[in-house]
Amino acid sequence: MPSFKANDGIELHYSTHGQPSLPPLILLHGFTGTSAVFSRNIPKLSESFFAISPDLRGHGESGKPKAGYHVARLAMDLKNLIDHLELAQGRISAIGTSLGAAILWCYAELYTTKAFKKLIFVDQAPLQNYTSDWGPEHGNRGCNSSEALATIQHTLENDPQAAHLGTITACLGYRAYPQPADPTEGSTEWKHDEAFFLEQALKGDGRWYGKLMADHTALDWRDAIAQSFGPGSGSTTEVLVVASTRSGCFPAAGPLKGVDLVNGGSDDGIAKGVTVEWGGHWCYWEKPDLFNELALKFLQL
Template identity: 40%
Template sequence: MNYETCVANDGCTLAFQTSRPLSGSHGPDTPPIVLLMHGFSGSSEYFTRNFGPLSERLWVIAPDMRGHGRSSRTPGGYHVARLAADLRDLLAHIRRHTSVPIVPVGCSIGAAVLWTYVELFTASDFAGFVFVDQGPLQDRSVFGGGWDASRAHTGCYDEASLRAAQDLWVSDPPAAYADLVAGCLGYRQKVPSSAAAAEGGPLPPSPEQAAEDEAFFTRTSAQCDPVWLARLMADHTRYDHREAIDMIDVPTLVMAGRRSGCFPLEGMLETARRLNAVRPGLAKGEVFESGHWLFYEEPDKFNATTAAFVEGCSARAAGST
């Protein structure tokens, strides 16, 4: 993986990692692109356990969203819609070099960016979608049949909980980083049972590995401006993406962690349920035995499932042309 950059329409430099140089030769044997989109306060480095295996079968591109990783910091831009516009600029940059099918994998807020992209632009820019451990609405809501604690985010779901989260990120960033790690690593939620392990679920890591995990994710979050993140959080938690899901007309895979500390399974699987109600059979759900960062905790399953899905989407796209 190597870093390259492109420029957004407001001049912001957007960094991304790619397993193939965009300026290289891309013939008929060029594999489809899987576009790995990280979550809140993360970076493309989140996918350190996925780059190698996925690159054996796919062209992997992983952007750092504005305000994250190696991409530029801007005073504004703390809006999901701005991040969706950045994605459109990145996509235009990629399309100047290749026309292979692209399937984005949106993890956490990365999923919200994709839903917003669909609403503002079009789903047809992609051959399929993967949404990872994110519900279409973080806040609880009385609209749409009632969106309560059984579906909404477990920690940031109304004005009071948002304010508490913002205060923590602004006043005590190290505590916010620790809280993020505790909520996103599945083994910090529940100790996997012997039955889950027998079914292929991950075992708890050694104390040394657990400490390394926390240091890795904390170090990544610390690259961001915590005030900027707090403002992004306010925008993110208010978005209701449920109607945007109805606009998707390409194959969709929803991945959810059984031990996620962020959403109940019911909320995350709502995307597949809602899409199948509109277009039966277009979406499917896959439950992992880990947490919010399931791509990190169960990389083998994530890599194999993702590669097979992307290849299937690419074959479908080729067959429809």
């Protein structure tokens, strides 16, 4: 797995797949994940794109600093990766899942959208916390207040396995909102998925994860999305928002609000929204063929 040093000296690992002559496609994993979460998507996506999947700092094989637990730092890491690989501005596409979507919003606010041709945001609302104008119909189902955050931070530090098992339950649709034909507890798929995601999550430090979640949870990206992508921004980056009716993290209306923000409330614009029922927060893992088809239909237009 190749690596490079970010501008602050932290070593960041990434993998590449496909021919470098193909258009670049960056895959950004979410909280406690690694680049390996895209292992079911990369074989198909890399037929048409030069797929690049980094391990975010604090995750996977990348450096584990004591500081840097901020979405803005992760956005700077993305900028460092793009510069390191000398990717052509305006030719890049990216898929940001969960936290990965917030990294892309932050990147756009800091560096504009000019680097990107197309972006896919997967099941991430522009605000997790509940506020006077943002409640349970849009915000995070679990981590949505200072009290909930404190509980999650305590568990991440003192019983990380329990914390990660809670994340797995919320993020897999067949656990969050089971249907009759879904895998059941004790089945091969149930046990395999749990072991895989637990192994990836345990590569990071619970205290660091907790600090990152505090930053991620507090940030309100609504105005930033409108300013960076919306009417009057000059942005030509096309956007696809993927939400899930079976996400244990967000009601579908939360992520889909991003479409309204990009389009300025218009029914027509550079953003489109899709609601899926065949997977949860990690729909790209649960039903990779369906997700790949959805992603490629948008990316190859």
